[in-house]
Each structure stands twice: as C-alpha cells, then as structure tokens.
Amino acid sequence: MFRPIDGVAPRRVITLCVDGREIQALQGDTLAMALLGAGVTPFRRTAVSGAPRAAFCLMGVCFDCLVDVDGRRNVQSCMVEALAGMNVSLPQGAGRMEGVA
Amino acid sequence: MKPIKEVDALVIGGGVVGLSLAYGMARAGDRVRVLDEGDDALRAARGNFGLVWVQGKGSANPSYASWTMDSVRHWPAFAAELRQRTGVDVELSQLGGFMMYLTEHELASQHERLESLRRQVGRDYPFQVLDHEGVRALVPCIGPEVAGATYCPLDGHVSPLRLLRALLQACATLGVQFHPGMRVDWIAYRDGLFHVHSGGLEHVAPRLVLAAGLGNKALAPTVGLKAPVVPNRGQILVTERLQPFLPYPTALVRQTGEGVVQIGDSKEDVGLDDRTTVDQLASIADRARRFFPLLESVNVVRTWGALRVMSPDGMPIYQSSTQCPGAFVVTCHSGVTLAAQHAGALVDWIRGGAEPADIHGFKAERFDVQTH
Amino acid sequence: MTHDLIVIGGGPAGISAALCAASMGLRAVVLDEQPKAGGQIYRNVGAADPRVVALLGRDYAHGRPLVERLARSGVEVHHGALVWDVAADLTVTALQNGRSIQLRAPQLIAATGALERPSPLPGWTLPGVLNAGAAQIAMKSGGAIPSGAVVLAGGGPLLLLVACQLLEAGANVAGVVETSPAINRVKALRHLPSALLAPAYLAKGLRMMRRLRAAGVPWYTRASELAVEGEDRARALRFNVGGRPLRLQADTVLLHHGVVPHTQLSRLLRVEHDWDETQLAWHPRVDAWGQTSLEGFRIAGDGASIAGALAAEASATIAALGAAHALRKLSDDERDHRARPQRRALAKHARIRPFLDALYRPPSWINTPSDDTIVCRCEEVSAGRIREMARLGCEGPNQTKFLSRCGMGPCQGRQCGIVVTQLLAQELQRTPAEIGAYRVRAPLKPVPLASIANLTIQASQEPAP
Numbered sequence A: 001m002f003r004p005i006d007g008v009a010p011r012r013v014i015t016l017c018v019d020g021r022e023i024q025a026l027q028g029d030t031l032a033m034a035l036l037g038a039g040v041t042p043f044r045r046t047a048v049s050g051a052p053r054a055a056f057c058l059m060g061v062c063f064d065c066l067v068d069v070d071g072r073r074n075v076q077s078c079m080v081e082a083l084a085g086m087n088v089s090l091p092q093g094a095g096r097m098e099g100v101a
Numbered sequence B: 001m002k003p004i005k006e007v008d009a010l011v012i013g014g015g016v017v018g019l020s021l022a023y024g025m026a027r028a029g030d031r032v033r034v035l036d037e038g039d040d041a042l043r044a045a046r047g048n049f050g051l052v053w054v055q056g057k058g059s060a061n062p063s064y065a066s067w068t069m070d071s072v073r074h075w076p077a078f079a080a081e082l083r084q085r086t087g088v089d090v091e092l093s094q095l096g097g098f099m100m101y102l103t104e105h106e107l108a109s110q111h112e113r114l115e116s117l118r119r120q121v122g123r124d125y126p127f128q129v130l131d132h133e134g135v136r137a138l139v140p141c142i143g144p145e146v147a148g149a150t151y152c153p154l155d156g157h158v159s160p161l162r163l164l165r166a167l168l169q170a171c172a173t174l175g176v177q178f179h180p181g182m183r184v185d186w187i188a189y190r191d192g193l194f195h196v197h198s199g200g201l202e203h204v205a206p207r208l209v210l211a212a213g214l215g216n217k218a219l220a221p222t223v224g225l226k227a228p229v230v231p232n233r234g235q236i237l238v239t240e241r242l243q244p245f246l247p248y249p250t251a252l253v254r255q256t257g258e259g260v261v262q263i264g265d266s267k268e269d270v271g272l273d274d275r276t277t278v279d280q281l282a283s284i285a286d287r288a289r290r291f292f293p294l295l296e297s298v299n300v301v302r303t304w305g306a307l308r309v310m311s312p313d314g315m316p317i318y319q320s321s322t323q324c325p326g327a328f329v330v331t332c333h334s335g336v337t338l339a340a341q342h343a344g345a346l347v348d349w350i351r352g353g354a355e356p357a358d359i360h361g362f363k364a365e366r367f368d369v370q371t372h
Numbered sequence C: 001m002t003h004d005l006i007v008i009g010g011g012p013a014g015i016s017a018a019l020c021a022a023s024m025g026l027r028a029v030v031l032d033e034q035p036k037a038g039g040q041i042y043r044n045v046g047a048a049d050p051r052v053v054a055l056l057g058r059d060y061a062h063g064r065p066l067v068e069r070l071a072r073s074g075v076e077v078h079h080g081a082l083v084w085d086v087a088a089d090l091t092v093t094a095l096q097n098g099r100s101i102q103l104r105a106p107q108l109i110a111a112t113g114a115l116e117r118p119s120p121l122p123g124w125t126l127p128g129v130l131n132a133g134a135a136q137i138a139m140k141s142g143g144a145i146p147s148g149a150v151v152l153a154g155g156g157p158l159l160l161l162v163a164c165q166l167l168e169a170g171a172n173v174a175g176v177v178e179t180s181p182a183i184n185r186v187k188a189l190r191h192l193p194s195a196l197l198a199p200a201y202l203a204k205g206l207r208m209m210r211r212l213r214a215a216g217v218p219w220y221t222r223a224s225e226l227a228v229e230g231e232d233r234a235r236a237l238r239f240n241v242g243g244r245p246l247r248l249q250a251d252t253v254l255l256h257h258g259v260v261p262h263t264q265l266s267r268l269l270r271v272e273h274d275w276d277e278t279q280l281a282w283h284p285r286v287d288a289w290g291q292t293s294l295e296g297f298r299i300a301g302d303g304a305s306i307a308g309a310l311a312a313e314a315s316a317t318i319a320a321l322g323a324a325h326a327l328r329k330l331s332d333d334e335r336d337h338r339a340r341p342q343r344r345a346l347a348k349h350a351r352i353r354p355f356l357d358a359l360y361r362p363p364s365w366i367n368t369p370s371d372d373t374i375v376c377r378c379e380e381v382s383a384g385r386i387r388e389m390a391r392l393g394c395e396g397p398n399q400t401k402f403l404s405r406c407g408m409g410p411c412q413g414r415q416c417g418i419v420v421t422q423l424l425a426q427e428l429q430r431t432p433a434e435i436g437a438y439r440v441r442a443p444l445k446p447v448p449l450a451s452i453a454n455l456t457i458q459a460s461q462e463p464a465p
Helices: A031-037 B016-027 B062-086 B104-121 B132-138 B160-173 B213-223 B278-291 B339-343 B345-350 B357-362 C012-023 C050-061 C063-073 C132-142 C157-168 C183-189 C199-214 C264-268 C309-326 C332-350 C353-359 C383-392 C397-404 C417-428 C449-461
Strands: A002-004 A013-018 A021-026 A066-069 A072-076 A087-089 B009-012 B032-035 B097-101 B128-131 B148-152 B177-179 B184-190 B193-198 B201-205 B207-210 B230-241 B253-255 B260-263 B299-310 B317-320 B327-331 C005-008 C028-031 C076-078 C082-086 C092-096 C099-103 C107-110 C114-116 C129-131 C144-146 C149-154 C172-178 C223-229 C236-241 C244-249 C252-256 C259-261 C273-276 C281-284 C297-299 C374-376
Touching: A002 A031, A021 A031, A031 A066, A031 C132, A031 C144, B009 B016, B009 B193, B009 B201, B016 B032, B016 B160, B016 B327, B016 B339, B016 B345, B032 B201, B062 B104, B062 B160, B062 B339, B062 B357, B097 B104, B097 B132, B104 B128, B104 B148, B128 B132, B132 B148, B160 B177, B160 C383, B160 C397, B184 B213, B193 B207, B207 B213, B213 B299, B213 B327, B230 B278, B230 C449, B260 B278, B278 C449, B299 C449, B317 B345, B317 B357, B339 B345, C005 C012, C012 C028, C012 C063, C012 C107, C012 C309, C050 C063, C050 C132, C050 C157, C082 C264, C099 C449, C107 C309, C129 C132, C132 C144, C132 C149, C132 C157, C132 C252, C149 C157, C149 C236, C149 C244, C157 C172, C157 C199, C157 C252, C172 C223, C172 C236, C172 C244, C183 C353, C223 C244, C259 C281, C297 C309, C309 C332, C374 C383, C374 C417, C383 C397, C383 C417, C397 C417
Parallel strands: A013 A087, B009 B032, B009 B207, B032 B177, B207 B327, C005 C028, C005 C107, C028 C076, C107 C297, C129 C252, C149 C172, C149 C252
Antiparallel strands: A002 C144, A013 A021, A066 A072, A066 A087, B097 B148, B128 B148, B184 B193, B193 B201, B230 B260, B230 B299, B253 B260, B317 B327, C082 C092, C092 C099, C114 C259, C223 C236, C236 C244, C273 C281
16 A cells, blocks of 8 residues: 655565564554555454554554554554564454453 | 423433433323533433442341342343333343452451341342352453452343433433533422523423432422432543453443443542542552453553442432422432332332332431431 | 653654753653654654655755754653653653653643544545545655555645655655635635735745646545545545536545644643634643643643644743743743744744635535544444434533443544534534533553553552652
C-alpha cells in the first residue's frame, strides 16, 4: 500500500514476522509503516463486528492500527518502531486469554 | 405558569430505579411521566457494577435478604419480558457468583456472616464455602494468593447499560412520558394533588414517586418524607474486549457480554466527588491482579467513578407519606438487583396494594436516634 | 515537587515552552510520547532524508533548528513517555518503558497540539482510507508514499498541500475532491482584506492550485454524497457534483477537513471549554498567558485553538513567561516586555485565520453525517443510532455514550466526540455549547493493568515528598 519515495537514500532492510510470515521493513520505520510497506491489509478485524481495519491517522489517536507485538496485546503499531525479529500477530476479534481452560 | 396535562403518576428520577417503577406502573395501566435531569447529572445507574446479587446482604435485617432473593427469583421473567417488548437482551446470567478472599481470616468472617444469615432468613439460603482448590476447580484462572471464596448459586450479573436502554424503550412503548433536562425546583401538595415545578413548567398528578437517588434527600422532606442518604464513591476500571474467560461474576471482577472486564469494589466517603484517583485505581488494580494474575497484561481502556446512594445502614428506604398521601420515596444502592421487585411488588404497593411484609422495616424512622 | 514546570508534548509549542523556561533558569521537564521531538508537524525532522526535506519545503525544515536547540539546551526530556493521568493537584503519571512514573510541578503546560477533524462518511473505516495528515507523516517519518492511485477528499490548506507534496514525490494523484460548499467563498471574501495582509499564505495557496491543475490532476469542487467503495479495502471514491454522480478509482483515499484542538487532557482536568462556531471545535478557555480555569495549568499551541506551528511557538513562549511569573522568577514588567514580540508574532500569524476558517468551513454533512455512517469507529456506532439515543431522551454525549457505547473504545472519543456533540445539537435543536462533551477520565490512553497496579508498590517504596 505504501512504497519508498524515489531518490531517498536506501535504509537497512530488517525482517520481522507477521502471523508466521516473514516481511521486510526498513530500519527506523514504525511498525505501521512496515506493515503498510509490506502490503499487509487488513491490520486486524474488530472485536465488535469482525470488520477489517488498518492504519488511519498514523499519529496515535485513532486506535485502528492495533496489532499484538511480542506478546503485548493491542499495541498502536504507529507508535512503536519496527525491530528486527519482532513477532507480530494480527488481531482477529477480541484478544484470547492464553492458558485458560 | 401553564399546568401540563395531568397524569396518574409523576416519577422524579430517570435512573434504573425510577425507570423500573415507571415501567411497572405503565404496564399496570397508569399514565406515567418521568422527570429526569441532564447529561451531567450524578447518575448512580451509570456507575452500577451490574451484579444481581444475594450473597451477604441483610446481615442487619434478614428481610433485606428475603426481599433481595425474591427480586433475583423474578429477574429472569423480568429480563424476558423486557426482551420481548424491546428486542434488547440485557444479558442476564445467573450461574452463581463468588466473593473471593486473600486471607483465611476474611474467608472465615464471611462464612460466619452467611451462616448467621442462613439462620435468620428462615428460608433456603444456599451458599458454599470453598478453599483454594475448590475455587480453582470452578475458576481455573485464580491466582495462588486466593485463600478461598464463598459461592452463592443465586448470584448473577446483567448489563446495566442494556437494562437502562431496555427500560427506556419499554417505557416509551408503554406511553411513559420521559422528560429529560428537568430539575425539580419545588413541590407543592394541594387537595390530594402534587404540583411539581420544574423547568418553568408545572406537572400535576395524584401520585408522586421520588426516585432521584441523592436528590431524594432534599426532595423528600417537602412531601413529609425523609431520605437521609449520602454519597459513597466507587471507582471502576474497564479493560479492552477479551474472549470470554470468566463466566462467573465476583464482587471485584466481572466479564461483561461485550467481553470487557470490569474491576472495582472500592468505597470512599468523598462527598459529591465522582472523579477517579490514581491511588485508588492502583489499589483496585493491585487487588484484581492478585485474584486474577492473567489480568496483569490486559489493557485498561477507561475508568469510572460513581456515587452510590447510601442510607445509614445500606438498606433501602421505601416509604409512603402520611402527611402527603400519594407520595412515596424509593431509594437503594442496589437498583439493578432490585429492579424486578421495583417493577413488580413495589409498584403493586405504590398503586394501592398491601405493603409487602419484607419492606416494613425499610422506613426512614429506623434512623431516628432512640432516646431511652 | 520534582520540577518547576512540566511540559506535555514535544512539538513546536512544547519545545518553545521548554526553551523559554530553560532560559529563565526554571527546572523544566518535557514529557513527549513520540520517540523524537518535533510533534507531528516536524515529525522526524532531525533525521529525515534530504529528498523528503526538500519535497516538504521550508515550512518543514524550519523545525530542524528548533529540535536541535532543544537537544542542546540540556532540558530534561523524556521521549516515549505516555502521560495517562494528571490529577487535580497537577501530579502527572506517565508510562515509560512499561513503568509508571509520577512527576509534580506547580506549573504545567499542555502542548498536545491538534488532531484532524474526523471525516465520517460511508466506508471511511476501510483499510486504505487515511487522513491526509497521515500521508504527510508517512512522508516525514517513513519517506514513503501510497503506491497506487491516491484520491484526496475534503477541504483545507492541508488537503492541497499534501496533494502537491504527493505529486512532487511521484505518487499517482488520481483526483482532488473538494467538499467546501459554495457559500464558503462568499463568506470568506469578507475576510479577504485581512488575509491580504498575509500575502505569503495566499500566494502559497494559489501556487498549489496552479501546480495541481498544470499536472492535470482531476479536480472537483462542491462535492457531496461522498462514500468509499470497497469490501475489505478501499477501491474507489464515489461522490456527487451538481447532482451528477461520479466515481474515481482509488487504492488509497485521503480525507481531510481541517484540524481541531486535541482536548483529552483539558477535558480530563475539567477546565472550562467554549464551543467555537467559527472553527467548529472546542477551545479550552485560556487567558492571555495560556492559564486555564485550573490554577497552574496552561495550554499553548494548537491545543488551545488552531493557529498553526509558527503561532504555537509564540503562544508557548508566552505561556512559559506566564509560568515563570507565577513562580516569581519574573516581574510583571519583565514578563510583559518579553511577551511583546511574541504577541506581535501571534497577531501576524492570526491574520490569515478568519479567511481560512471561512473558506474551508467543513460542509455540515461531515459534522452531522447520514444515519448509516459509522461515527464511533471503535465501537462501530452509527449516526442513526446516536440520533435514536437523542429521541430516547439522551440530553448529551455522556448519556448517549452509556446507552450506545459510543465513546467507550480505546480512542475515548477522540474520533467521535466532536461529531456526537454536533449530531445531538442538530437532533435536539440546541447549540453544541449546550450539549457539552464527553467526560474524560484516566487513563488518557489504554495502559496495561500492571502499570496501574505497580503504582502501589512504587508508592510504598518512594520516600514521602
């Protein structure tokens, strides 16, 4: 959905894991930009109706870019930096409580 | 001042108590008008935790336990009726509820309290005392610090939000006139009629029901009644939506139909201050995670502060005025649990029926200082 | 008390307040949620690619010396610090690195800036629909642009600016759909004389329009009945011009109808707010020194009223002077003297505002959308549902929230509040001022329960103040 502007200096490529799939991102990008750059859509499906959502404001005020990161639930992906080796899972509805019968 | 068309009953207060009463009266055929304040009014109904609860109530007066048990017994029919009339499912769930304790001492105290209630109530008063393993068998996600819990199979929970919406809609379909943004200025009683002056208008009816929560304190004396209620603040934390993991409500933590977890059982004496405070929220959060460690990583999305309407002994005040016959005061802090009774048995009494035996002891006189 | 002054926000207002405070020897601290200073307007300006800086022009580059001065100033700055509560006694609680920290100062300046006015229309929640400002943030912080066809819709200087910047950056700008109603031009003319005193602004606007026209970007004005089409993502923007139905294929749709003050913190502190009918937004009531109705709590920059980044520097400096005076570090005369050039700057930047506010006044349907439009994105509550709540007897946003769940989600009303207020005003035939706004409480953003619970441990560990 997003691509680098022609002529910008190349940045180091890092890899992270999204729902078990490897994606590439540019070092320094927010996680949201990494997901947008890799064409990940939707970011999540809502707990209310399962509707597809992705980044909307990119400045931390809409809460639509929420993903689970390294075990943390519903993180604003536009507010965290994409790091090599990050483990991201895309929320499908309300969060599951692990280890509960 | 132009008088408005007469109705059979005026209800002051459009919270869960007022609307339950209005609904019951309208269902019985009365023409009812409800006067409610504005958006920024202190509304206990909006802060209700949602428990439909028997356990532990009535230690000072077993009639309260009995009255509560009747309400809980009538709740399923009440919920079904609301659903049938409005399509709104208030999400009543009555699987039983827990009061959990972190120390043996507290567990033992509660056990004793419930035993005493059982002896006094004079009808089947079911409960179980469970040790840690016993609780864990039913609620696997409890933390290691939980010493045990008391369980009552009659306890349950409901969505106060959906209940209020269902009541509003049901009232609307029954022709109840709902007047929001109306604060009562003064009430006069003349020739068997109540003249309620509010917002520049005069409302006239032969029957007046005061269900204005904390507002009852000032209004009651004007019609020969008393409602010595004071505010008691409760703060609540609400989490993000989660997949269902906690079917049983506890007095501190419950998971709603939407999947959010509501947390809080604090009690503070702070006057008319419904703000939330970080230290109280921290204390509530800390207790919650000790009972349910898995809540540690859950995000808290919002918090609430609400003022309970507390009488000196915590039990309801139900009274009919002798000075101004036709005026009633109805106040309690368990408006959700008692909603079924309010819409049913209490309305029968308000409409001229016999006073239910259980509520004989809920008059305001019981607070008067005895001088002997 | 841990400091003399706490500043919340690291944009041009926050930076300016901190620099001014430091210059007067105040112990100041800045709490910024972002990883680097600059706020949104100067986001990543310190590290942005030269091509991006060139593309975004002088206005963006202006932020670099600001950010550098802050870094050199030695002022204590906490980045990645999420302020989630401010108590009535001005104790600030913030989450940083998973841990809650608490600070307190007699003076607090909120410089939390603005956010884009929500543009509710059918389909606006689909992936691929973003705010125009988001596209700018993508350029600034990620050096990236939308990869397919981009259609921009709405009204306001930012709409044209972003369209031009995207064009310059090589994006496929497939159309600009302006929604400002015809009447705006007429009403804006009244303010033209004062606007002409700000020739630079006007010239910039005209230049942008010429660029886009010259590039052959399809341009539509006075559009209505906008809707985004698509199942799982945006595919096209549908709209009406003069009764004619039109459709533009789009992979990305960017919406913009101006910016409004971000008032979560001011609402949390329950200070007085006024509804501004010109900017169609809530303004926290502030005096000439940024002081709100809560002693010691000041607001500076776009968080008080929209006046732009340059005005934010001036108003924040004035607020810091006010704080210093309140702390008895400045006499009345010194304070007034230092404030004078700032006030001149404020007046200068204010000149264009009435014209812009009138010209880009959003169409009424963006503030009172059709029944089937989602207004509360978080809880998926439609405009129709909100109107129904009004008919049921809800007098304001808080009852409406309780009965419909709108405003209960993680954004806590940031995206829906202003629309809910105006919807209720329309339905109940009252003014937004009479309707009011959501009650805001801590946490200002969702935080893990543990970080709240851990405050009890910290309280017992820390020595009593």
